[in-house]
Amino acid sequence: MALPQTPESNPIDYIDDEDFISLDIPLEMADERLDKVLAGSLPDYSRNRLKAWVEAGAVIVDGKVTKARYLLRGGENIKVFPQAMPxxxxxxxxxxxxxxxxxxxxxxxxxxxxxxxxxxxxxxxxxxxxxxxxxxxxxxxxxxxxxxxxxxxxxxxxxxxxxxxxxxxxxxxxxxxxRTVGRRYLAFVWGDAPSQGKVLASVGRDQRDRLKMTAGSPQGKPAATLFRRLTRGLIGASPVALLECRLETGRTHQIRVHLESLGFPLIGDPVYRKKTPGAAKNLEFHRQALHAYALSLQHPSKNGLMTWFRVPPQDILDLLPQLGMSEEVLPNEATVLASMQNESQTCT
CATH class of the missing domain: 3.30.2350.10 (Pseudouridine synthase)
Incomplete structure (x- = not known):
């Protein structure tokens, strides 16, 4: 059905008429907010869900779309058209x-x-x-x-x-x-990273920003990242480096958090970038420069090691000359796959 057209609503098709919920508001509810009345009348639905329906135009008060904070006069009829949630x-x-x-x-x-x-x-x-x-x-x-x-x-x-x-x-x-799955990443970072290293620091939810993770969290899980530098570069006077990273654990945002904790945030990272230099504004690159380029694992039924390799996508290839690097610095497929094969045999 099409909802009644009002200046506040757009044409939206909703579910069939017989599926709406009808509420007759008693006079004693005058001056009560619409969202409060809905929450009290429809306890099977959460306040957030009801509010989302109001904002979507799926709640009609006397034939009109209104706001969640609308003050009722009492005596209105409300039709609620339950919407499937995403x-x-x-x-x-x-x-x-x-x-x-x-x-x-x-x-x-x-x-x-x-x-x-x-x-x-x-x-x-x-x-x-x-x-x-x-x-x-x-x-x-x-x-x-x-x-x-x-x-x-x-x-x-x-x-x-x-x-x-x-x-x-x-x-x-x-x-x-x-920890027997082999995973190798290419990470482009700010800073003059050392030739190699290993980060041993727990990774857990940042208590001040729940959308972020942090290294060294007492509530975090143990995490280990090995890295080696493949090459260096410069953007103006700011040093950059291309690292190969290997995961011993797989925590959320692990590489990004671990490298930033060392002072080497990923180029383009929109979240973990406390020490990003001013030269970042000169780069045409707007995501974390991180690519999982090699993968190895024991096949579940063939009982043998399988390995795969993929070069970075075009946006990373286009980033290389901006960093003063060439595609020649990227790992070679044959060499990497042989290395991962040897690494697996050593581990077993």
Missing amino acids: EQFAFSSEDIPLDVVYEDADLIVINKPPGLVVHPAAGNWSGTLLNGLLFRFPELKMLPRAGIVHRLDKDTSGLMVVARTSHAQTLLVRQLQD
């Missing part, structure tokens, strides 16, 4: 282009582009990697999180593995817990 569509399939590097009956390896959220959550209930996976691989709807066993941040690019069966998902999660 999270109800979180696990729907969407035709989202995916760069599938490898697939078989057990697993899928994806080269995730920057800007793609991995899993639906508040603020991103659709348009995620999970939605795209469900479109291309409908059988994943039978698995928890559609087979996703680890994540990359929205603006981090690179390789991820997704399980295709419950057996594979269990074994891949176990490998992640046992």
Whole structure:
């Protein structure tokens, strides 16, 4: 149905007439706020949900859309058109282009582009990697999180593995817990980073800013990041470096938090950038310069090590000359895959 048109409303199609909730407001409720009356009359719905319906124009007072703070006169009729909340569509399939590097009956390896959220959550209930996976691989709807066993941040690019069966998902999660999955990243940072190092610092939620993580948090989980410098560069007088990072653990924002704690924030990072120099304004790069370029794991059923490699996306390749670096400094696929093979054999 189309809601009545008023100066405050736009044409929006809502659910069928018979699905609305009708409330007749008694005269004694005069001068009560609309949101308060709704909360008291409809206790099965949260205040936030009711407020969202009011703001969406799905609550009609005597045929008119109004505001949550509207003061009732008493005697009005209110129609509430319950709206499906975004999270109800979180696990729907969407035709989202995916760069599938490898697939078989057990697993899928994806080269995730920057800007793609991995899993639906508040603020991103659709348009995620999970939605795209469900479109291309409908059988994943039978698995928890559609087979996703680890994540990359929205603006981090690179390789991820997704399980295709419950057996594979269990074994891949176990490998992640046992720290036997090989993950290598390219990280472009501000500062004159040392030739190599290892960061051992817990990572936990920042108590002052719940949207951020922090290193060394007493409530955090143990985390370890190894790094080695591949090359140096300059932007004006500001030193920069390209690092190869290896994860021994996989905490939220781990590389970003660990490197910033050393004074080497990622170029382009919009969150972890306390010590970013003024030269940053001269760069045409607006995401954290982080790419998961190599991945290795024991195949769940083939009982052998498999490795994958992907060069960074074009935006990072375009960043190199701005930093005084060439593509020749990037790791070589054959060398990296051989190194990861040897590393796996050493660990076992």
